[in-house]
Amino acid sequence: MRTIDWDEEKSCIIIIDQTALPDKMAVMDICSLEALQEAILKLRVRGAPALGAAGAFGVALLARTIPPMMLPDFVVELKAGAERLKRTRPTAVNLSWGVERTLSRALAGRDIEEITALALREAKAVADDDVARCRAIGENGARLLRDGDTVMTHCNAGRLACVDWGTALGVVRSAIAEGKRVSVIACETRPLNQGSRITARELMDDGIPVTLIADSMSGYVMRNCHVDAVIVGADRIVEDAVFNKIGTYNHAVIAKAHNVPLYVAAPLSTFDFARREKDVVIEQRDPDELRRCGGRPTAPADVPALNPAFDATPMEYVTAIITELGVFRPPLDFGQLRQKLKI
Ligand code: MRU
Secondary structure (H helix, E strand, C coil), X not given: XXXXXXXXXXXXXXXXXXXXXXXXXXXXXXXXXHXXXXXXXXXXXXXXXXXXXXXXXXXXXXXXXXXXXXXXXXXXXXXXXXHHHHCCCCCCHHHHHHHHHHHHHHCCCCCHHHHHXXXXXHHHHHXXXXXXHHHHHHHHHXXXXXXXXXXXXXXXXXXXXXXXXXXXXXXXXHHHHCCCCCEEEEECCCCCXXXXXXXXXXXXXXXXXEEEECHHHHHHHHHHCCCXXXXXXXXXXXXXXXXXXXXXXXXXXXXXXCCCXXXXXXXXXXXXXXXXXXXXXXXXXXXXXHHEECCEECCCXXXXXXXXXEEEEXXXXXXXXXXXXXXXXXXXXXXXXXXXXXX
């Protein structure tokens, strides 16, 4: 099943609850905006492209759950709910992108019924589109990999971070589909272990060779073992930096020191053409995520702790960005890029 989808019978969102991984592939119905916000905050649904689809389906759900009222009041409610949804997590730009794309198409409707129908139609299009874009990213990125390559990745930029297929892991899947033998080194990704819980699970389920390492081992591994490329996803790409899961910057610096290329695989919905690094808010999460692991304390309960969810990697560390419309090598000039891609 897809990571996030629409359940026609129940008329609600259905997700794979990623907090249950690696033990269980649990499925969860999301029937209200509040439930969706909870799922996003707790990382039941996570990963930038999946959040784009969550934003889109969230608008569709919201339109259905607003109590009966006159059209102007309905539009005010819909816009207010959409704003709340956008603010649930601040760093991945895809969430607000998905909300805005769906809201603007839906508001072309002339009455509540039409707005509601258009919202769902657009949300489904966003989800289908994401799958197609990930496939294209995979094909474009696979050309950068050779038979026998070993790829290091961080966090989870796989099918569970998207609607399906994946971005960074989509590149690996596409290379394997072309007949290349590619293996993966998955960094654990503390504090919430998306690498060990999710990436390791999804690669093993697909029979893709994977070796797990702790985040602090990436220097050792790049120095002493053979790593052909680091491929990561992104939560937001601005002209001067790539925002991704905390720890990406460490790997980027180490990769550059060892002449290992760092590729960022992401759909164009992850690009933020309006901001630069200094303008982006990095989500700060509950320090208990660091002080505890698997429900058990791993530090004194009252030790002060920092827990930024993302970091920014300056463009000079990025070898290339793999998108659905091609591979782009920094330095990037966003003005020229938009002209070239006509976006
Ligand atoms: O906090 P998360 O798990 O939502 O963070 C996810 C990441 O940082 C991913 O690497 C990123 O969203 C790219 S997913 C294709």
